[in-house]
Amino acid sequence: MTPWPAALPGDTVDRIDTPALVLDLEMFERNLQRMADAVKNTGVRLRPHAKSHKCPEIALRQIALGAVGICCQKVSEAAPFVAAGITDILITNQVVGARKIDRLMDLATDAKIGVLVDHARQVEELAAAASTSGIALDVYIEVDVGAGRSGVPPGRDAVALASLIASRSPLRFAGLHCYHGSAQHMRSPQERRQAIASAAAMAQATKAEIESAGITVEVITGAGTGTLVHERDSGVYNELQPGSYIFMDRDYADNQRGDGDIAFEHALFVKTTVMSRPAPSRAVVDAGLKASSVDSGMPVVWGRSDVRYLKASDEHGVLATDDAASPALGDQLMLVPGHCDPTVNLYDHLVCVRNGVVEALWPVAARGAVL
Amino acid sequence: MTPWPAALPGDTVDRIDTPALVLDLEMFERNLQRMADAVKNTGVRLRPHAKSHKCPEIALRQIALGAVGICCQKVSEAAPFVAAGITDILITNQVVGARKIDRLMDLATDAKIGVLVDHARQVEELAAAASTSGIALDVYIEVDVGAGRSGVPPGRDAVALASLIASRSPLRFAGLHCYHGSAQHMRSPQERRQAIASAAAMAQATKAEIESAGITVEVITGAGTGTLVHERDSGVYNELQPGSYIFMDRDYADNQRGDGDIAFEHALFVKTTVMSRPAPSRAVVDAGLKASSVDSGMPVVWGRSDVRYLKASDEHGVLATDDAASPALGDQLMLVPGHCDPTVNLYDHLVCVRNGVVEALWPVAARGAVL
Numbered sequence: 001m002t003p004w005p006a007a008l009p010g011d012t013v014d015r016i017d018t019p020a021l022v023l024d025l026e027m028f029e030r031n032l033q034r035m036a037d038a039v040k041n042t043g044v045r046l047r048p049h050a051k052s053h054k055c056p057e058i059a060l061r062q063i064a065l066g067a068v069g070i071c072c073q074k075v076s077e078a079a080p081f082v083a084a085g086i087t088d089i090l091i092t093n094q095v096v097g098a099r100k101i102d103r104l105m106d107l108a109t110d111a112k113i114g115v116l117v118d119h120a121r122q123v124e125e126l127a128a129a130a131s132t133s134g135i136a137l138d139v140y141i142e143v144d145v146g147a148g149r150s151g152v153p154p155g156r157d158a159v160a161l162a163s164l165i166a167s168r169s170p171l172r173f174a175g176l177h178c179y180h181g182s183a184q185h186m187r188s189p190q191e192r193r194q195a196i197a198s199a200a201a202m203a204q205a206t207k208a209e210i211e212s213a214g215i216t217v218e219v220i221t222g223a224g225t226g227t228l229v230h231e232r233d234s235g236v237y238n239e240l241q242p243g244s245y246i247f248m249d250r251d252y253a254d255n256q257r258g259d260g261d262i263a264f265e266h267a268l269f270v271k272t273t274v275m276s277r278p279a280p281s282r283a284v285v286d287a288g289l290k291a292s293s294v295d296s297g298m299p300v301v302w303g304r305s306d307v308r309y310l311k312a313s314d315e316h317g318v319l320a321t322d323d324a325a326s327p328a329l330g331d332q333l334m335l336v337p338g339h340c341d342p343t344v345n346l347y348d349h350l351v352c353v354r355n356g357v358v359e360a361l362w363p364v365a366a367r368g369a370v371l
Numbered sequence: 372m373t374p375w376p377a378a379l380p381g382d383t384v385d386r387i388d389t390p391a392l393v394l395d396l397e398m399f400e401r402n403l404q405r406m407a408d409a410v411k412n413t414g415v416r417l418r419p420h421a422k423s424h425k426c427p428e429i430a431l432r433q434i435a436l437g438a439v440g441i442c443c444q445k446v447s448e449a450a451p452f453v454a455a456g457i458t459d460i461l462i463t464n465q466v467v468g469a470r471k472i473d474r475l476m477d478l479a480t481d482a483k484i485g486v487l488v489d490h491a492r493q494v495e496e497l498a499a500a501a502s503t504s505g506i507a508l509d510v511y512i513e514v515d516v517g518a519g520r521s522g523v524p525p526g527r528d529a530v531a532l533a534s535l536i537a538s539r540s541p542l543r544f545a546g547l548h549c550y551h552g553s554a555q556h557m558r559s560p561q562e563r564r565q566a567i568a569s570a571a572a573m574a575q576a577t578k579a580e581i582e583s584a585g586i587t588v589e590v591i592t593g594a595g596t597g598t599l600v601h602e603r604d605s606g607v608y609n610e611l612q613p614g615s616y617i618f619m620d621r622d623y624a625d626n627q628r629g630d631g632d633i634a635f636e637h638a639l640f641v642k643t644t645v646m647s648r649p650a651p652s653r654a655v656v657d658a659g660l661k662a663s664s665v666d667s668g669m670p671v672v673w674g675r676s677d678v679r680y681l682k683a684s685d686e687h688g689v690l691a692t693d694d695a696a697s698p699a700l701g702d703q704l705m706l707v708p709g710h711c712d713p714t715v716n717l718y719d720h721l722v723c724v725r726n727g728v729v730e731a732l733w734p735v736a737a738r739g740a741v742l
Contacts, residue, residue: 001372002739003450004474017470017742051685073686074657079374093686094646096657096701099388103375118647119700142647149687150647150655181684275467276489276513276521284521286445286467289666290716291741295683312666313552314422314712315444315464315741316520329490330467341685345661345717348739367739368373368719370662370686371388 006271007351011358014332018273019291021347022334023247023362025354027267031246034262036065039240044232047071047090047221049243052341054366055350056084058246069112071241072366075104080365082111090114090140090221092177092241094122094150100371101129104137114138116177118152120164127168138174139165140221143206145199147181154202155209162210162217175219176210178203179241184226185251185296189258196223196230204236225252229260249340251296269302269334270343271351272317280324283307285317285333292317292335293342299335309335377642378722382729385703389644390658392718393705394618394733396725398638402617405633407436410611415603418442418461418592420614423712425737426721427455429617440483442612443737446474451736453482461485461511461592463548463612465493465521471742472500475508485509487548489523491535498539509545510536511592514577516570518552525573526580533581533588546590547581549574550612555597556622556667560629567594567601575607596623600631620711622667640673640705641714642722643688651695654678656688656704663688663706664713670706680706 006020016022039046048062051073059070059081069088072078078089088111095104095115107113108130117123117139130137141158144151152158158176165173183195199222207217221239223231228245231237244252247268257263272287289312292299299317301307306322317335319327327333337343344350345368349361377391387393410417419433422444430441430452440459443449449460459482466475466486478484479501488494488510501508512532515522523529529547536544554566570593578588592610594602596619602608615623618639628634643658660683663670670688672678677693688706690698698704708714715721716739720732 001736002742003447003454004742006742015470017468019741076374093657094655096646097388097644099386118649121700144649149684149689150649152649273468275465278489278515278521278523284465286464287741289664290713293660293666295660295665313520318520329492342661346739346741365372368717370390370658370717371373371375371377 002348005349005361007358009358009360013353013356016271016351016358018271018332019287020271020351021344021349022269022271023350023352024267024269025352025359027265028246031264031267032061032065034264035242035245038229038262039232042232044237045239047239047241049092049241050081050366051077052243052247053344054364054369055362056081056086056365057362059086060084074370075100075107076369076371077366078107079369082107087111092116092179094118096122101125105129105133105135108135108137112138114140114174116140116142117161117165118142118150120161123161123164123168123171127171130170134170136170136172139171140174140177142177143203145178145180145202146183146195147179149181154206158206159209159213162215163213166215173215175217175221176203176206177221178237179222179224180227181224184224185255187254188256189261192227193230193258196227196234200231200234200236225264226255229262244340247340250300250336250338253336266302266336268337268340270299270337272333272335274327274329274331274333277329281321283319283321283327285319286315287317287335288312288315290314290346292337293339293346295342296339299337302334302336304333373719376720376732378729380729380731384724384727387642387722387729389642389703390662391642391722392715392720393640393642394721394723395638395640396723396730398636399617402635402638403432403436405635406613406616409600409633410603413603415608416610418610418612420463420612421452421737422448423614424617424715425735425740426733427452427457427736428733430457431455445740445742446471446478447740447742448737449478450740453478458482463487463550465489467493472496476500476504476506479506479508483509485511485545487511487513488532488536489513489521491532494532494535494539494542498542501541505541507541507543510542511545511548513548514574516549516551516573517554517566518550520552525577529577530580530584533586534584537586544586546588546592547574547577548592549608550593550595551598552595555595556626558625558627560627560632563598564601564629567598567605571602571605571607596635597626600633615711618711621671621707621709624707637673637707639708639711641670641708643704643706645698645700645702645704648700652692654690654692654698656690657686658688658706659683659686661685661717663708664710664717666713667710670708673705673707675704
């Protein structure tokens with residue numbers, strides 16, 4: 001745990017110690033509203049992914065604006081959201097191992113929990129635990145619609161798995177999880193549109209095969225911030241799972257925006273201080289890779305095209321500067337992280353700012369919840 | 372915070388929930404002893420870097436085996452070590468900003484604290500705070516001996532800064548910080564030896580210049596796990612700061628070992644479970660980039676040359692496998708992280724194992740302490 005907070009409510013932004021994870025509430029609230037508007041009257045449900053924020057304060061605001069529930073990526077990640085009173089959570093992952101399944105069943109006593117499978121053995125293990133406890137679980141089949149990660153291929157493997165789930169009360173076959181992860185950061189709008197058209201066709205065909213076996217496919221769920229307008233408009237997907245739209249990050253900003261794409265704003269920043277100015281073209285800031293995750297590349301310096309973040313070590317960031325005098329030693333800068341999800345996971349709090357003043361600290365309650 | 376621990380003392384290794392950060396105590400203790408032996412009777416002090424482990428339990432064991440104190444990289448990182456009774460800490464970084472300097476002075480009431488400077492303004496700010504509180508601080512000049520990050524150039528800039536520090540009681544000029552970070556992962560032993568020979572020559576020349584101005588240079592401190600034998604044998608450095616040697620990681624294992632290099636062992640692992648087996652040559656594990664930092668490349672699968680960790684997303688790791696049947700769904704594997712420091716920073720606990728049984732959970736007390 002960090003031994004003291006970066007700021008307290010009432011502090012002005014310049015008083016926030018660095019590095020700190022800063023959420024601009026006005027930009028954040030506009031992003032929330034844009035997403036709510038984007039699904040309004042479409043018949044498509046919004047189930048935002050909480051792996052991006054890990055913060056019940058944010059999930060409650062998403063639900064207040066119409067989200068049906070949330071997604072989590074791990075069983076332990078779901079726990080603080082259940083504790084905060086959220087009652088509908090889809091764990092968008094396989095859950096394997098006796099200890100994990102026990103915890104999953106514990107959560108399912110307090111909330112409606114969904115989970116993915118892509119193998120009969122997972123179904124049998126879930127069925128055994130659900131049968132012992134008498135608790136229903138919503139089970140979704142993960143279908144590989146192009147991401148090449150987990151999931152059964154489209155078609156008959158999914159039919160067999162759906163039949164198995166349907167036969168294993170109190171498990172309930174809820175639908176298909178058809179998330180195309182690798183499409184999210186395809187840079188051109190055409191590539192993203194084609195990838196989702198292909199994914200939707202596979203999802204649709206798989207649904208048809210399962211339904212011709214007499215099993216209803218209620219939900220087809222998927223989509224991320226990069227592609228969600230295509231899933232929304234597909235006529236196939238009826239639930240969307242975007243996570244990053246509330247924050248945005250450099251990697252999403254690198255996507256070229258297509259017609260109809262929603263103009264989400266950067267709302268999440270890592271505030272940093274220049275702690276060394278060793279050469280005319282080099283500045284060193286106090287936010288390194290333990291302050292801004294570099295798995296998807298370096299952060300960018302917000303509003304400063306004359307300054308480039310070149311490389312990160314644990315607690316140093318090396319910047320190239322055009323001006324030998326600016327930024328100066330002690331100057332404060334805002335970084336836009338390369339990837340918001342693992343960056344948020346480095347912090348205990350979001351420092352929430354409005355009109356230049358800290359309004360609240362929101363706990364990143366599921367930080368480190370990898371189990 | 373993780374809502375429940377991955378294991379409890381007394382659990383067998385196969386019962387540890389995944390992903391979990393596992394420390395093999397026998398390998399760890401051998402690494403501790405090898406390092407203690409490597410400096411014994413050399414007159415060179417060991418001040419291990421705590422940014423790698425962030426764990427007072429480990430620092431206390433390093434000190435029990437002869438370390439003079441520890442290094443930390445941030446002011447807030449030092450706090451839990453001071454709370455644990457460690458009384459000699461060098462913060463190997465510039466400390467810039469009023470709030471940070473206030474916290475630094477608070478720590479210095481309970482421990483001997485050292486800090487780096489590379490600019491006169493930093494000296495003046497530290498001097499003002501130290502003068503107000505009447506508390507001594509050890510101030511080291513960071514000299515850029517080849518890393519190209521922070522630090523003054525060797526030579527006269529350092530002389531001017533040493534004179535300034537010496538004139539600003541209660542600041543105490545303690546010596547030169549001459550860490551060559553970029554030499555640590557040069558792959559060939561020759562490159563590493565040459566880089567440190569060059570660094571030592573610059574450190575020596577700078578020391579001579581300062582001493583000819585009548586100011587004693589007591590300590591020349593630096594070195595990391597990749598190069599420490601060269602600093603130790605240089606006749607110039609009299610203090611070493613290695614951090615990763617207790618754990619080792621894939622990036623250090625990729626260094627070719629030279630004559631005289633110490634054979635530290637991998638002691639730190641991320642235990643993971645195969646949660647999906649979607650194709651004959653593909654397995655998916657539950658440890659992604661939130662479980663094993665990928666800033667220095669992918670982890671490797673311990674003891675399994677037939678399995679390669681190809682890519683990571685937040686909570687998934689994709690493995691390429693030679694054998695369609697192994698590892699099977701549900702199998703547990705051990706990963707060696709690409710970079711130990713940011714990986715440890717993802718967890719609340721080290722799960723410490725001896726002879727296949729969990730002996731203790733050690734808190735990663737300074738996790739997330741970036742301020």
